[in-house]
Amino acid sequence: MRRLTVFSAALALAAVTAGCADTSEGGGATTPGDPADCFSQRPIELVVGYDAGGSTDVGARMMATALESKLDATINVVNRPGAGGQVGLTALANAQPDGQTMGTVNFPSAIVSVLDESRQAAYDRNSFAPIGLQVIDPSAVAVRPDSPIRTPTDLVEAALAAPGRLQATTTGPASNEHFVLLELERVTGATISPVHFSEGGAPATTAFLGGNVDLLLANVSDLTPMAANGEVRVIGVFGDERSPFLPDVPTFAEEGHDVEVASSRGYAFPAGTPQECVTAMSEAMGEVMSDQEFIRKMQDLGLAPSHKDAEAYAQYWTESTEVFETLLPLVRAER
Structure with missing residues (x-):
């Protein structure tokens, strides 16, 4: 793997x-690390x-x-x-x-x-x-609650059937999320188009929730509260084991797609x-x-x-x- x-x-x-401690001759030296x-x-x-x-x-x-x-x-x-x-x-x-x-x-x-x-x-x-x-926070992928994509394999198959049609958020070129997409393509052949939001996760999430992007790529910590509120459905985690925060969500690896990425x-x-x-x-x-x-x-x-x-x-x-x-x-x- x-x-x-x-x-x-x-x-x-x-x-x-010199700065934190006075170690000059005749001065009272302070304890390092104080x-x-x-x-x-x-x-x-x-x-x-x-x-x-x-x-x-x-x-x-x-x-x-x-x-x-x-x-x-x-x-x-x-x-x-x-x-x-x-x-x-x-x-x-x-x-x-x-x-x-x-x-x-x-x-x-x-x-x-x-x-x-x-x-x-x-x-x-x-x-x-x-x-x-x-x-240390694994990456994960979420869809909207009404999406027909429910598992990592569903996502891979959908991307293979229509290369580049699905779009996913990233926080910029060469970001953690970008590496997820590139490695997923390398391992499975599934091509998903990145939509880069270099200002961070907040505008990426806004675009996803507004229906402008198909997939929300983020860390587990970002997605957990949104999943609890019913705003998103997390379909897969890019970790070596299931996240304790999302115990019902499978990893991509356990479905045969050996991609593990964390920040x-x-x-x-x-x-x-x-x-x-x-x-x-x-x-x-x-x-x-x-x-x-x-x-x-x-x-x-x-x-x-x-x-x-x-x-x-x-x-x-x-x-x-x-x-x-x-x-x-x-x-x-x-x-």
């Missing part, structure tokens, strides 16, 4: 610079590269609230949507590396925007210091942020992610918890980059 489960991002953490030294001077800005109300934004706001309590700090969430997260990542990369600005990092978009030269990203993976991972959501500082501040934030995030009440709240919102600390997240980023270097030819071939 070819797995496209999207790993997440890596880079060497920046060397410690949150009071890094984050109590002024509010922290958390840049979210997607629209308010989406799953990335919801998870980030939950994390911000929990971290405020852990760090005795103020964290302001600022939405900077656009270009599949690239606008927010650019703002994060250009921020002062003083521990006062952090941001969401979504894969595959953060990796692909660097690997795809046509995106002309003003950053690369060395522009960020990873903090930690919060979510991940984590956090980073701009490169050059003092190491003790990175460590302090990563440790605080680890405490949050070990809180069973916090995990329960995430799950209630359809967010699949998956934690990695700064070091493990950095390695995950490296592995993800290697994976997507092999997948980008599919995008280029479509162009």
Whole structure:
């Protein structure tokens, strides 16, 4: 089985610079990783590269609230949507590396925007210091409740019968959803036309609900509340097993269509942020992610918890980059 489960991002953490701790001769050196030294001077800005109300934004706001309590700090969430997260990542990369600005990092978009030269990203993976991972979220596909398509096999057969006639939403070229369509075609021969919404999932969902697009491709966390409200019928999940949030929905793999795609959501500082501040934030995030009440709240919102600390997240980023270097030819071939 070819797995496209999207790993997440890596880079060497920046060397410690003066800022969080006074280590000068004769000065009273502070304890490395003390949150009071890094984050109590002024509010922290958390840049979210997607629209308010989406799953990335919801998870980030939950994390911000929990971290405020852990760090005795103020964290302001600022939405900077656009270009599949690239606008927010650019703002994060250009921020002062003083521990006062952090941001969401979504894969595959953060990796692909660097690997795809046509995106002309003003950053690369060395522009960020990873903090930690919060979510790994499989992709899934939904139809309107009155659609005759009810299963993954129904979808494949319909697309084979009329190549390119069915249309599906994506959040932009080389996005997670785009890779779903390309890999589905590679594995099954079924051609589905992408309709790209680079501003994010909200306009894609609006277009689908308005009857302008046949299929809504999104993460399980985005589709679960809509399915519960009867707005959509989720017909298949691109995971290695059924989602606990949608236990009655089959995977494509279990029906013989071996396509697995997921996204991940984590956090980073701009490169050059003092190491003790990175460590302090990563440790605080680890405490949050070990809180069973916090995990329960995430799950209630359809967010699949998956934690990695700064070091493990950095390695995950490296592995993800290697994976997507092999997948980008599919995008280029479509162009």
